[in-house]
Amino acid sequence: MKRFAVIGDPIDHSLSPVLHQEIYRQLGLDASFEKIHIKTNELHSFIHSNELDGFNVTIPHKQAIIPLLDELGESAQIIGAVNCVHNGKGYNTDWIGFLKALELNSVHLNGKNCTIIGAGGAARAIAYALINSSVNSISIINRTIEKADALVHWVKSISNIPINVQSKEYVNTQTREHLIINCTPLGMWPDTEQIPMEMDLIHENHILVDTIYNPLETQWLKSGTGIGAKVIGGLDMFIAQGLESADIWFGEKISEKVDIEKIRKILKNNFDL
Numbered sequence: 421m422k423r424f425a426v427i428g429d430p431i432d433h434s435l436s437p438v439l440h441q442e443i444y445r446q447l448g449l450d451a452s453f454e455k456i457h458i459k460t461n462e463l464h465s466f467i468h469s470n471e472l473d474g475f476n477v478t479i480p481h482k483q484a485i486i487p488l489l490d491e492l493g494e495s496a497q498i499i500g501a502v503n504c505v506h507n508g509k510g511y512n513t514d515w516i517g518f519l520k521a522l523e524l525n526s527v528h529l530n531g532k533n534c535t536i537i538g539a540g541g542a543a544r545a546i547a548y549a550l551i552n553s554s555v556n557s558i559s560i561i562n563r564t565i566e567k568a569d570a571l572v573h574w575v576k577s578i579s580n581i582p583i584n585v586q587s588k589e590y591v592n593t594q595t596r597e598h599l600i601i602n603c604t605p606l607g608m609w610p611d612t613e614q615i616p617m618e619m620d621l622i623h624e625n626h627i628l629v630d631t632i633y634n635p636l637e638t639q640w641l642k643s644g645t646g647i648g649a650k651v652i653g654g655l656d657m658f659i660a661q662g663l664e665s666a667d668i669w670f671g672e673k674i675s676e677k678v679d680i681e682k683i684r685k686i687l688k689n690n691f692d693l
């Protein structure tokens with residue numbers, strides 16, 4: 421039997437075991453998936469002693485794990501964050517998860533103007549995804565301007581796509597089709613009333629994407645739907661990053677063989693418990 425896991429701190433609320441166990445069930449794979457609570461001071465010994473066939477990495481270890489690994493995949497190296505490990509090699513599947521989620525929801529990025537709210541790890545992975553999809557422009561809105569500046573600086577070092585720091589009011593001037601992606605935890609359980617951007621700045625031609633999947637539909641997306649905007653929640657990104665990890669661990673395109681609608685249903689049922 422193959423053994424996989426997700427490590428993080430905290431880890432109790434992770435839905436990764438539900439996702440991966442459903443993949444194994446659908447494909448009849450002899451594999452298990454567990455949550456392992458690893459504190460920062462335990463990371464080093466975990467990396468050198470675990471006998472897993474692969475594992476996902478979540479907050480707060482995505483950057484700290486890098487010096488402990490033997491090698492990095494190209495995207496993990498450029499993004500500077502690892503969320504999937506196989507045989508001592510670190511990968512980043514978050515950016516692919518984001519692209520697959522948009523594909524599943526029939527949103528095409530080529531030539532689009534995009535705004536990212538946030539400038540942390542998820543923002544960086546998503547900026548990388550946007551760069552690789554030939555978007556027209558990227559704007560960054562963030563609470564801490566220095567971090568927004570650092571993200572802009574990083575994007576400029578790896579691409580020629582126009583990018584700048586903006587205030588929230590900027591999106592209100594973008595009345596044509598415009599993608600706005602929330603990469604902050606604003607709206608995540610238990611503070612579900614919070615929103616990352618005031619609704620009077622949003623237009624019906626905006627496409628709102630949230631990286632949050634707990635709750636499945638954030639207050640921001642609910643209000644966006646009310647305005648007539650297209651909205652995409654974080655669950656599809658979560659599912660797609662997990663499937664991409666499974667492809668790496670099993671060395672084959674597991675992702676093309678599973679019933680994604682059934683996985684969505686199982687995960688959604690989990691929220692109703």
Ligand SMILES: NC(=O)c1ccc[n+]([C@@H]2O[C@H](COP(=O)([O-])OP(=O)(O)OC[C@H]3O[C@@H](n4cnc5c(N)ncnc54)[C@H](OP(=O)(O)O)[C@@H]3O)[C@@H](O)[C@H]2O)c1
Nearest residue numbers: 538539540541542543563564567603604605631654657658
């Ligand atoms: N669906 C998925 O598969 C998936 C994958 C990865 C991440 N995510 C989600 O993405 C979100 C961000 O994760 P991350 O790893 O990028 O976290 P991170 O590195 O800690 O970055 C958090 C960002 O949110 C901003 N922020 C935090 N609290 C804020 C507040 N109260 N007001 C305004 N801005 C605030 C921070 O701004 P400052 O720079 O000012 O601190 C920073 O830009 C989380 O909700 C996570 O669950 C989802």
